[in-house]
Amino acid sequence: MPKRDAPARKRDAAVRKRDALRPTDAELEILNVLWQRGACTVRDVHQAISRTKPAVGYTTVLKTMQIMSEKDLVRRDESQRAHVYEARLAREQTQRQLIGDLLERAFDGSATKLVMQALSAQKTSAEELSTIREMLDEFERGES
Amino acid sequence: MPKRDAPARKRDAAVRKRDALRPTDAELEILNVLWQRGACTVRDVHQAISRTKPAVGYTTVLKTMQIMSEKDLVRRDESQRAHVYEARLAREQTQRQLIGDLLERAFDGSATKLVMQALSAQKTSAEELSTIREMLDEFERGES
DNA sequence: CCTCAAGTACGAAAGTTTTCGTTGACATTA
DNA sequence: TAATGTCAACGAAAACTTTCGTACTTGAGG
Numbered sequence: 001m002p003k004r005d006a007p008a009r010k011r012d013a014a015v016r017k018r019d020a021l022r023p024t025d026a027e028l029e030i031l032n033v034l035w036q037r038g039a040c041t042v043r044d045v046h047q048a049i050s051r052t053k054p055a056v057g058y059t060t061v062l063k064t065m066q067i068m069s070e071k072d073l074v075r076r077d078e079s080q081r082a083h084v085y086e087a088r089l090a091r092e093q094t095q096r097q098l099i100g101d102l103l104e105r106a107f108d109g110s111a112t113k114l115v116m117q118a119l120s121a122q123k124t125s126a127e128e129l130s131t132i133r134e135m136l137d138e139f140e141r142g143e144s
Numbered sequence: 145m146p147k148r149d150a151p152a153r154k155r156d157a158a159v160r161k162r163d164a165l166r167p168t169d170a171e172l173e174i175l176n177v178l179w180q181r182g183a184c185t186v187r188d189v190h191q192a193i194s195r196t197k198p199a200v201g202y203t204t205v206l207k208t209m210q211i212m213s214e215k216d217l218v219r220r221d222e223s224q225r226a227h228v229y230e231a232r233l234a235r236e237q238t239q240r241q242l243i244g245d246l247l248e249r250a251f252d253g254s255a256t257k258l259v260m261q262a263l264s265a266q267k268t269s270a271e272e273l274s275t276i277r278e279m280l281d282e283f284e285r286g287e288s
Numbered sequence: 289c290c291t292c293a294a295g296t297a298c299g300a301a302a303g304t305t306t307t308c309g310t311t312g313a314c315a316t317t318a
Numbered sequence: 319t320a321a322t323g324t325c326a327a328c329g330a331a332a333a334c335t336t337t338c339g340t341a342c343t344t345g346a347g348g
Contacts, residue, residue, distance in 0.1 A: 024335060028249050042295080060337050062296070067335090081344070082295060096265040098250055099258070103265065105172050106242055111262050112272045114243070116279055118255050118262065121240040121247065128256045129284055133277070135260055140273055168305060186325080204307050206326070211305090225314070226325065290348085297342075304335070315324080 021071050022101055023094065026064050029053075031087050031094065034074065039086040165215050166245055167238065170208050173197075175231050175238065178218065183230040 023031055033048045034040055040048075046061045065085055068074045077084040087094075099114070107114045124132075167175055177192045178184055184192075190205045209229055212218045221228040231238075243258070251258045268276075 025249065026336065032250075032252075056336095057338050059296095059339075063298090063338080064336075066297080078296095092261060095250055095257070095261045098246060099262050099265045102242060102246060103262070105169065106176070106239055108176075111265065111268050112275050112279075113239070114262050115259050115276055117236060117239045118243050118247070118258050119279070119283055121243045121255065124255055124283065126284070129280055131256050132259055133280055135256075135263070136273055136277055136280075139263055139268065140270070170306060200306090201308050203309075203326095207308080207328090208306075210327080222326095292345105292347085294345090295343080298340085300337100300339090302335100302337080304333100306333075307331080309328105309330090311326105311328080313325085313327100316322085318319100318321080 021073060022098065023068075023073055027068055027073060030061065030065060030068065031073070031091075034085060034087040035091040039077070039084050041082040041084055043082065045085070165217060166242065167212075167217055171212055171217060174205065174209060174212065175217070175235075178229060178231040179235040183221070183228050185226040185228055187226065189229070 029049060030045055033045045037044065037048065042058070042062045042065055045065065046056075046058050049056060049061065065074065065076075069076045069085070073088060074085045075088050077086070089097075103109055103111060103114055107117075173193060174189055177189045181188065181192065186202070186206045186209055189209065190200075190202050193200060193205065209218065209220075213220045213229070217232060218229045219232050221230070233241075247253055247255060247258055251261075
């Protein structure tokens with residue numbers, strides 16, 4: 001008869017805590033606001049999101065930000081009545097994490113392939129191409 | 145009393161059908177096998193995955209592949225007893241889709257920023273850098 | 289002190305993803 | 319043909335995500 005006993009599968013909250021949590025879509029949307037505007041209250045974030053995305057309730061944003069606080073994706077300053085939230089990681093750090101993740105999951109770890117697809121995913125302008133070229137120069141000086 | 149009435153939220157399966165579904169983690173793992181080995185039976189995929197990832201049941205893989213078939217992520221040939229599955233999209237297409245998605249969600253649409261983080265996400269070797277440089281040359285010739 | 293507005297906290301529901309046990313159909317072979 | 323093995327289908331549980339209603343708390347004005 002079916003009855004698997006308490007699988008205790010997957011990462012549990014405690015384990016998850018510090019190991020490079022991948023933000024979900026809704027979380028990333030909130031992080032984008034925090035990165036753009038710096039430390040914010042829930043109301044700030046809610047209003048910012050409402051501008052582009054019409055219908056999402058205040059408490060939905062609040063709840064999500066509370067969860068993000070538990071996951072340690074954001075830091076919360078409770079000294080004021082309206083708590084102030086701040087992204088724990090810099091945007092670039094999270095971006096690298098997301099890319100690293102995608103690299104592993106879909107590109108077999110090959111940054112070259114990823115860059116190649118990134119450039120063909122959308123037409124890249126001449127200026128962008130030369131920006132990237134300069135970047136490569138710097139990388140070559142810095143690393144190898 | 146709390147009781148929101150049948151929100152019918154989110155994309156429903158029918159709507160989702162054709163519009164560039166983002167494969168989930170488990171789905172992507174299966175797609176990786178299909179891209180690498182071509183058309184496969186469930187058993188093939190299960191064995192391939194078992195090699196790197198120890199404990200995931202056969203029926204789990206089967207069910208996931210059935211769902212992928214419903215979502216049209218894979219095509220299924222039922223003419224044999226052991227159905228044969230094949231990725232519907234080429235690897236590169238899916239990669240571009242995933243990148244496009246990430247670009248929007250976390251990079252404000254800037255491919256340049258993404259490339260920059262991709263290169264710093266992992267140390268890129270000199271050979272890789274020159275490969276990318278060649279790629280840029282081609283792009284410049286081809287496009288602008 | 290009382291009320292009102294602005295906040296947070298709580299909990300639950302619905303949606304989505306991942307997991308797998310069980311069943312029954314169909315082959316192979318002893 | 320009966321036993322054994324392989325497979326797809328089904329259904330459901332558990333984890334994860336998103337959503338929001340409701341209740342409680344607190345500070346400001348009256």
